[in-house]
Amino acid sequence: MDVTFYGGDNKGLINIDPRTKLLIFLTSGVVTLSSFSDIGVAVYSVLLCAIIALCGKPVTALKAIVLLGIVLYLRAILPTSQGAPSVIIMIITLVTTIFMFGFPMIMSIMLIVKTTKISHFLSAFQAMHIPVKAIIPVAVFFRFLPTVADEWNGVRKAMAFRGISLSPVQIIFHPWRTIEYVLIPMLFSSMSVMEELAASTMARGMDVDIKRSSYEKIKFGVADYILVVLIIGIIIFTSILGNMVKGGAVL
Amino acid sequence: MARKEIVNGNEQNDKKLRTKDLIFAGSFGAIYIVLTLILVMVTGAIPVLYIISPVLVGAVCATVYELCVLKVHKFGAALILGILFGVATSAAYLPGMILAIIVALLAELVMAFGKYKSKKMFLLSYVVFNLTMVCPFTNLYFNRDVFIAMATEYNGPEYAAGVASFATGWLPLIQIGLAVLGAVIGLFIASKLIKKHFEKAGIV
Numbered sequence: 001m002d003v004t005f006y007g008g009d010n011k012g013l014i015n016i017d018p019r020t021k022l023l024i025f026l027t028s029g030v031v032t033l034s035s036f037s038d039i040g041v042a043v044y045s046v047l048l049c050a051i052i053a054l055c056g057k058p059v060t061a062l063k064a065i066v067l068l069g070i071v072l073y074l075r076a077i078l079p080t081s082q083g084a085p086s087v088i089i090m091i092i093t094l095v096t097t098i099f100m101f102g103f104p105m106i107m108s109i110m111l112i113v114k115t116t117k118i119s120h121f122l123s124a125f126q127a128m129h130i131p132v133k134a135i136i137p138v139a140v141f142f143r144f145l146p147t148v149a150d151e152w153n154g155v156r157k158a159m160a161f162r163g164i165s166l167s168p169v170q171i172i173f174h175p176w177r178t179i180e181y182v183l184i185p186m187l188f189s190s191m192s193v194m195e196e197l198a199a200s201t202m203a204r205g206m207d208v209d210i211k212r213s214s215y216e217k218i219k220f221g222v223a224d225y226i227l228v229v230l231i232i233g234i235i236i237f238t239s240i241l242g243n244m245v246k247g248g249a250v251l
Numbered sequence: 252m253a254r255k256e257i258v259n260g261n262e263q264n265d266k267k268l269r270t271k272d273l274i275f276a277g278s279f280g281a282i283y284i285v286l287t288l289i290l291v292m293v294t295g296a297i298p299v300l301y302i303i304s305p306v307l308v309g310a311v312c313a314t315v316y317e318l319c320v321l322k323v324h325k326f327g328a329a330l331i332l333g334i335l336f337g338v339a340t341s342a343a344y345l346p347g348m349i350l351a352i353i354v355a356l357l358a359e360l361v362m363a364f365g366k367y368k369s370k371k372m373f374l375l376s377y378v379v380f381n382l383t384m385v386c387p388f389t390n391l392y393f394n395r396d397v398f399i400a401m402a403t404e405y406n407g408p409e410y411a412a413g414v415a416s417f418a419t420g421w422l423p424l425i426q427i428g429l430a431v432l433g434a435v436i437g438l439f440i441a442s443k444l445i446k447k448h449f450e451k452a453g454i455v
Binding site for chain 2: 026029033034093094097098101102132133136137138139140141142143144145147148149152175176179180183184186187188190191193194197198201202206207
């Protein structure tokens with residue numbers, strides 16, 4: 001996984017404000033949890049991919065879209081395929097369901113993590129006069145998600161290297177041991193990353209309650225306004241659709 | 252001159268959250284939520300496991316929570332975890348989010364009883380905090396038809412019927428019980444692991 005932490009090379013066609021990106025992240029939760037069709041989620045996911053491509057990460061967006069296409073195709077042909085054994089159908093349904101459910105969330109996290117500089121993120125919210133103490137946990141939260149994935153990969157490789165398998169059988173028969181083997185190294189290495197982060201924020205002078213100045217240009221552009229209007233439209237649309245189903249004759 | 256002020260400021264704010272504590276809370280929040288989501292998504296394929304997910308999450312995530320509050324030991328760590336958890340898991344359903352924040356505040360209250368020093372109170376607060384795992388299910392309690400319709404769309408009718416057969420009026424109580432059970436199991440593991448690894452290393 002080549003995750004550049006808050007890699008912010010501003011090579012994109014458009015630069016979206018971090019606030020808009022956070023709004024997109026929250027909307028992803030709303031869409032996945034209250035949309036009732038694959039089509040809705042798919043359209044939203046394509047929109048997300050388009051935004052990521054425009055923000056300067058076309059390769060990531062392309063990979064994601066190809067993956068989404070494959071999954072949608074699988075889901076479309078599943079009900080009509082009679083010959084396959086039911087176990088395989090069940091497994092495929094399971095995996096694609098998890099994929100469809102998590103895809104918008106993961107893509108919007110990608111959008112924040114891959115195309116935003118952390119200083120840009122902080123100063124955008126400071127411009128709204130939100131106290132630093134409220135912004136830092138959120139910024140660190142997003143900064144840390146790829147780290148968790150990274151540490152997880154490291155732990156898994158180390159376990160494989162020592163011949164400890166992470167197969168379902170092992171997890172079911174030795175749950176306590178699995179928890180210990182996975183959690184402890186992950187927490188230890190994450191904690192050293194946290195210490196480094198704390199030292200770095202100290203060096204940047206975040207500890208002081210004085211208004212900080214920034215080189216970053218913080219401005220809501222045309223793209224931001226268009227996206228915000230679009231997102232509010234999507235939220236209203238999905239919530240109305242949800243209410244229609246609630247009032248309708250489903251169950 | 253300026254440097255003096257900074258040093259003084261840090262000493263005065265020793266009871267308040269400092270930037271370092273915020274970083275710990277935010278990053279432990281990320282670990283906690285990733286673990287929760289992985290557990291719920293992977294086990295969520297089977298309706299029974301989905302309903303009893305508070306036990307699984309409680310058992311695994313207790314260690315993360317305990318480390319977080321032991322590391323910060325001030326007001327705010329559990330609250331930040333609760334807010335992040337609420338936003339990440341129940342963003343679509345506002346009552347669930349508010350409930351998560353209330354539960355986190357209650358957990359803070361338990362810790363405040365021990366004046367943020369008593370180890371037993373730190374442990375006990377997770378029993379309260381793990382009730383946040385009930386929050387994503389509030390949608391199922393109060394908005395049952397919508398939830399079932401969604402399950403039908405995502406996972407197919409059999410799965411939805413499975414979830415529906417469990418979603419009776421007693422479900423909230425059962426899940427609260429499961430969350431407490433999970434927290435107790437988790438605390439057993441957490442106190443052992445912390446004693447075995449983290450206290451030895453001098454981290455906590």
